[in-house]
Amino acid sequence: MRAEDILNFSIRASTGYKFRTFLILIAIAIGVASVVVLTSLGEGARQYVTSQFSSLGTNLLIVLPGRSETTGGPPPLLGETPRDLTIDDVVALNRSSVIRLISPITVGSAPVSWKQLEREVIIVGSTSELYEVRHLSMSLGRFLPSGDHRRGEALCVLGNKVKKELFANQSPLGEWVRIGDRRFRVTGVLAKKGQSLGFDMSDVVIIPVASAQSLFNTASLFRVLVQASSREAIPRAREAILKTIRERHDGEDDITIITQDAILSTFDRILNTLTLTVAGIAAISLAVAGILIMNVMLIAVSQRTTEIGLIKALGATRRQIMRLFLAEAIILSITGAFLGLIIAFTGVLLLAKIFPDFPVLIPSWAVAIAVGVSLLTGLVFGVFPARRAAKLDPVQALSRR
């Protein structure tokens, strides 16, 4: 039997029984669509988190005071407290060639007021480098000027939301606001930027780090953001920071360094697993569709018993009958998969319309897997009914009307 004749015969057979064909197609389409949509949601979540992390800055290392890991060895005789990170540490780090930018951060909370309006706001003490390290942008004025880290100028940059609440539509540039018990002149307003990792950059006021330290009466830093000169330089920057701080802190490794890559790859792993899990769950629905294919094909075999008997009498071999029924199962699953992809693509398109911020992307591997799995189920679950058809006794099959 010629391949195109097998194909033609099977297509005619499946269009001959419209309702059952319709049911099978729906089952497979739903299976394929759910695999594709769910994986693209998982993939979207991964990309969302990744983009959130990269909005933190590029080639970033975060230095925290205190050590989070133990290295073994005898316990110290005397209690050991980590030394604070100070601005002097930052100045020392700045000499390293693998470090491009370094930005110390002190964080506290203080009331900010202008005229009669007052709000409790998170105050970030930092330097001009923060602008570049955190990829900030301005909507008005300028960021903090560069200069000596140890000099605390009375300047501040308002977050977008703070500006709106204190000044409404007026320009705050050049105005003096009161933060705690000091007065600061506004030099700029940050552009609106979404949340990044729960830290709302629009609800802060940024002041020079030295001013913040005297405002909160502390010499220590909350953390230090370091931008390595390149991606490849990140491990070297890490070593350089550890070495410099060890030298300055009497040989103690009393800091923790988190690299952005480490966080990113962890999240990447977690979310990849999540995507695969969800895809796996969706694949179960494909398996269910497969069982439905088997069921419906079995019904088809008993519906067409006389037809099978007839084509046997006309000289069809068992193998030919196997092929005819398998071809039918495969044609059904391919068509179903195709419909499923159409549903999935429209669904994802709709999702993208409804949630424009959330990146939903259909990964090509998901499409390949969904189509592959549906083909496989068609084949696997089509074999049993096809064998049953091939084994039919023609005498009995033909004795029925």
Added chain:
Amino acid sequence: MIRLDSIERVFHVGNENVHALNNVSLKINQGEYISIMGPSGSGKSSLLNIIGLLDRPNKGFYILDDVNTTDLGDEQQALVRRHKIGFVFQFFHLVPRLTASENIELPLILAGMKPEERKERVKSALENFRLTDRAKHRPDQLSGGQRQRVAIARATIMEPRVVLADEPTGNLDRASGKEVIEILEKLNKKGIILILVTHDPDIGNRAVRKISMVDGKILNDTLALESSK
């Protein structure tokens, strides 16, 4: 040429063994016209199924054109059916979703013939059986006589050696039944062995050689009678 040698076919019904065919031997020469008659359950359909290779005997040999078919595997038997045997059934057994011409084309498709060649053969078959204007009709749009004509066209499109007809007129009125029998007889005149199973003595008696069966045995064979005279 067909030779059946002490064929037995036993069915198990409950705890009993029913001998559908009991030690049947038969020799049929090329071009013979045979009717098989007998009450229901006499084994005439079983005999036809054995000759048509739809069923295997429990014992005995069946030689068709010098080939011992009882030795053949399923696939090879299917090939013998395809090329040497044509079936005509009481209930026509046309595929309902296919048109008349597609039903006739079916054996050619199974044989893997090229589409151009198929078209030619189907066209001439349609002409021979006066079905050209019905070619695009589906079975439910055809009369009984037309359906049986389509079935005969299908049975003969591969130019078989034997045509086996099981009650071919059983579902037809007198007029179209007579027409169908005449078509079959015309085929027989061209050298095809025609074996007709029927209840109807009027039809059975038209055959040159009449075999009557009872209880799985051949009771009477006119050829045997002639030779014994």
